[in-house]
Amino acid sequence: MRLFPNAHATHPQWHMAAVLVLAQLRAQMALPQYASAPTLGLLYITDHYADDAAALLDLLRRELPTVTDWAGAVGVGVAGNNVEYFDEPALSLMLCDLPRAHYRVFSGVAPLAHGDAAGVGFAAHTALVHADGQTPELADLVAEMAGRTSSGYLFGGVVASRGAQVQLALPAGGEGDGVLHGGLSGVAFDAQVELVSRVTQGCQPIGAQAAITAAQDNVVLELDGEPALDVLLDTLGVTLQGDAQAALRAVRATLAGLEDADAPQRQRTGHFGADTRVRHIVGLDATRSGVALGDHVEVGMRLAFCQRNVGAARADLMRICAEVREELSPQLEEAQALPAAGSAPHAEPAGGRRICGALYVSCSGRGGPHFGGPSAELQIVRHALGDVPLAGFFAGGEIAAHRLYGYTGVLTVFVAPDGAL
Structure with missing residues (x-):
């Protein structure tokens, strides 16, 4: 050729x-x-x-x-x-x-x-x-x-x-x-x-990777046994009881990196590998303390919240x-x-x-x-x-x-x- x-x-x-x-x-x-x-x-x-x-x-x-x-x-x-x-x-x-x-x-x-x-x-x-x-x-x-x-x-x-x-x-x-x-x-x-x-990935994790321990359809309910919404807010350092608008702006700038349960464990916590699929956060479920994503999720998958990062x-x-x-x-x-x-x-x-x-x-x-x-x-x-x-x-x-x-x-x-x- x-x-x-x-x-x-x-x-x-x-x-x-x-x-x-x-x-x-x-x-x-x-x-x-x-x-x-x-x-x-x-x-x-x-x-x-x-x-x-x-x-x-x-x-x-x-x-x-x-x-x-x-x-x-x-x-x-x-x-x-x-x-x-x-x-x-x-x-x-x-x-x-x-x-x-x-x-x-x-x-x-x-x-x-x-x-x-x-x-x-x-x-x-x-x-x-x-x-x-x-x-x-x-x-x-x-x-x-x-x-x-x-x-x-x-x-x-x-x-x-x-x-x-x-x-x-x-x-x-x-x-x-x-x-x-x-x-x-x-x-x-x-x-x-x-x-x-x-x-090549365009986003960087901003928190530790966690296992999805409870989920329904596209809603993550628990991460490592903790309410998913609480994990998200703690990762971002915001609360819905304080400046709710600032908290929502932070959430809108955040995405979720998903990996299947059988994907190889990520060795470097600061970078995503080829097995990670980045998905939008499409909603918050305050009643169940859940986080809704733009994809179907299952128990056993791994998730890390992330943001777009030029560097x-x-x-x-x-x-x-x-x-x-x-x-x-x-x-x-x-x-x-x-x-x-x-x-x-x-x-x-x-x-x-x-x-x-x-x-x-x-x-x-x-x-x-x-x-x-x-x-x-x-x-x-x-x-x-x-x-x-x-x-x-x-x-x-x-x-x-x-x-x-x-x-x-x-x-x-x-x-x-x-x-x-």
Whole structure:
């Protein structure tokens, strides 16, 4: 595999943005280190273009005839290498250099079969998943989809839009315009497509982790045998009998980090791991001294109250980037140091594994403003990984393994060992 061509642009008119992107892609595809005939397009658009998604995809398909399969989604923002576009009309596109035998585009129209049940010689190992957040029992659907892969690992995110909740999924020879609504869609990859994926958290615990010892539906009633509401208020250092408004403001700024009962115990109390799902506090039950969360809870789960934290988010993002580099080292460390501005990407170490492209799905509540400035989040990724091709979007929820997350980022890189594929 060679480097995946990628491009991004913003323009009030979708057609002009597409023209700008196509010019960038053609320039890259003429370079020897980039793929000249990629097959899979991953397209992400901001919701400004949602109503024109079919026309946009049709134009790209006509102008990029080697790209036979397409997938993508709409977000309130999209990401490219070193840049993010929030609240403006923009698109980000990456063209993957993968043999068609090693992936399948799926959707409700063309569902993914269990293993090789369809007799087509393809068995899903991992999958990129785009989801509609309004789909009933979405968490269960995500878990069921993970069960259709041999690794049980998914990566992706929930569509985020102030208008049409658009997903894009069009396999080679598929019918229709490729624009879908509802359910799940994406791309499944077999075991020959090597991926490295990590989850980064955006919140920091503000109290000790405790076991849920009593609960009903989405209401936590007891933590380590103590009334959950009392634990929350003690953690925040407030009371409802004093300045109730100040107490409620503190509660509104607080979230809950949940872990399943069988998740590994967290070793560092100051940081969340990948098994933690951050959920909103949606209400207080004064009668039962309970705390209502935006998710179903069960006895045995572990909970730690938390708050969004810029410093923790930056440190955790740098941590996962370092873990990706370490997994590909030592060759990557030597060959993918940050290049000078304008230079060609250094992503092909001699005799080692290399990053051909990266996909980053981040929460719509993160982005540059949360990290201290415009595009700061993507600049951290570029500084850590180097000038590798990257596309992605800002989602209404993130997908990793078999779970739905919030306030996280999911970084996935496509890796090519020498001679692979």
